[in-house]
Amino acid sequence: MHKKLFIPGPVDVREDVLQQMTKPMIGHRTKDASALQRRISEKLQKVFYTNEEILLSTSSGSGLMEGAIRSCTRKRAAVFSVGAFGDRWYEMAVANNVPADKFSVEQGKATTAEMVDEVLSTGKYDLITVTHNETSSGVMNPVEEISEVMKKYPEVIWCLDTVSSMAGTKIEVDKLGVDICITSTQKCIGxxxxxAIASMSKKAVEAAKEVPYRGVYLDLLALYDYIQKKDYQYPSTPALSLMYALDYQLDRILEEGLENRYARHLEMAQYVREWAKKNFELFPEERYASNTLTTIKNTRNIDVSALNKALGERGFTISNGYGKLKDKTFRISHMADYTLDEVKSLIAAIDDILGL
Amino acid sequence: MHKKLFIPGPVDVREDVLQQMTKPMIGHRTKDASALQRRISEKLQKVFYTNEEILLSTSSGSGLMEGAIRSCTRKRAAVFSVGAFGDRWYEMAVANNVPADKFSVEQGKATTAEMVDEVLSTGKYDLITVTHNETSSGVMNPVEEISEVMKKYPEVIWCLDTVSSMAGTKIEVDKLGVDICITSTQKCIGxxxxxAIASMSKKAVEAAKEVPYRGVYLDLLALYDYIQKKDYQYPSTPALSLMYALDYQLDRILEEGLENRYARHLEMAQYVREWAKKNFELFPEERYASNTLTTIKNTRNIDVSALNKALGERGFTISNGYGKLKDKTFRISHMADYTLDEVKSLIAAIDDILGL
Structure with missing residues (x-):
């Protein structure tokens, strides 16, 4: 039996979307391939609220995160971490000999605008990375407030990890002033x-030109330049089947309407949060609680693995806490094409199993 | 109308194989995910004739080529190039600040054992890269002869690009002594x-441990370590749909029988070569002619684009020459699941169009 995945990615994919991947191959150096990538880019510009170029990469979101910090840090990067995925960005800097410092907060807290301001006021940094939605702690950072502060530092490149939030909540890339905004296919996009997908501002393009060793495969500038020179083609052979599915799914997303999609995500989040507050506690500060997944403090000390096993027998699966938060928290995701009714069925099953 | 792709990848994929990609998602941190990757690895060990570990990467073959030269060059790499894809390996070294020298031959010629011996006898190099099958020139390098020479240099890591040959012709990785053998899904595997896929020897694992800055996403040691620590899982979220298809297609390949598969490839190659010799000329030296694609010297000065357009109307497509070889050569690939009858239909169509 297939278990419905209420984990923070991969998510369940609709049948008609999966079916797109059975379309026959085309040459990746044809006009059809250019048209496919251009179509995808134009639709993604709407989802990202950007006029900047959209880069596609046959890799996971981690691939483009690494590419971003390596390609665009000229002097030193400030990595703001609120959990596992922020820490990962710092490890990427270290592994690439990119000078960087990490600024962490206690798990469950957010990166605040004040923190960013304080760090950047030192003048030591020319790039920052921020996790928009941290899938370990369930924190959604206040990017609007950070955006206000970033206006004071026009020379600093802003990289934003929206892997688990883009298309699930509104992220207006150009308005926020985000230079490199990264997501991947298996989360809210469905x-x-x-x-992996990224927007890249002209400021980031210029920054990358100053960095001598950017590698090749994950070099954002190489992806950008290839689009310009080869009319929306990809330097190597791209994952065509996923591009077919992405092209189709973006139509579905735009047909639903972005605002409707965000409202659906918020409705699911609110339902899970209210349930969590009634029966457990929210792990993150509530004002920073994510709209795409909820991390719940295991205040009843339930056996999360046993719960998940029992849920499995009913066709559902949720996530245990991530890393050090295992068993201390558990996570329910509500992203992509799930509906409030499906979330209600899951919660009803949990209530029944736990006798709540 | 779909045009049958006689280009050197992507290749046409069988309907039943494509259908595998419609299977529902599973969590990538589950026992099912481990079992899937372990199954794939065991089958790939047969295709690679290796007992070493198999690494999977959500990237193109270029991704793992870059990972290999960056992860395992301690001192200096010798890059043997017979065309565009050898040159690409050198560019990857340069872009990663990996010390390297390139040893090129005229297009259409091969990397010989003597060349490798002469270069390695200087003692300057601890890693070499060789292109097994160069899709620009249609040269298949004599890896058995190179293997004999490599026995004299046990400290040198041997990286072999078999992107367009693995599963189409016999490459006995362990017997040859190849340390990192790289391929990707969209060529002979079908x-x-x-x-991307690579085998990694323990010698290569030890070499990588000495290299300080290997990055993260394309770091071969990170992929290797994760398999050991997490029981055949992948550091980030892998391309599950392709893994479903790979799992299934490897069964098909092993059912056909590897020797039968190589014989079928050779039979198709010989048919195209004989036709080419009768009507044009082979571009590579015949003893080094590839078994998976044929590069043909355009001795009749035909308009390759016009030919391809006319072929398109009949449901076929072939490739023009690559880079500088455009119009001077053209290429017919015969790899993956194509049959001799299909190749004959293509050749008959070309004969008819050109009045041969």
């Missing part, structure tokens, strides 16, 4: 894993 | 693009 596709299988295998492709 | 799947859509989106995943």
């Amino acid at each position: 596709l299988p894993p295998g492709m | 799947l859509p693009p989106g995943m």
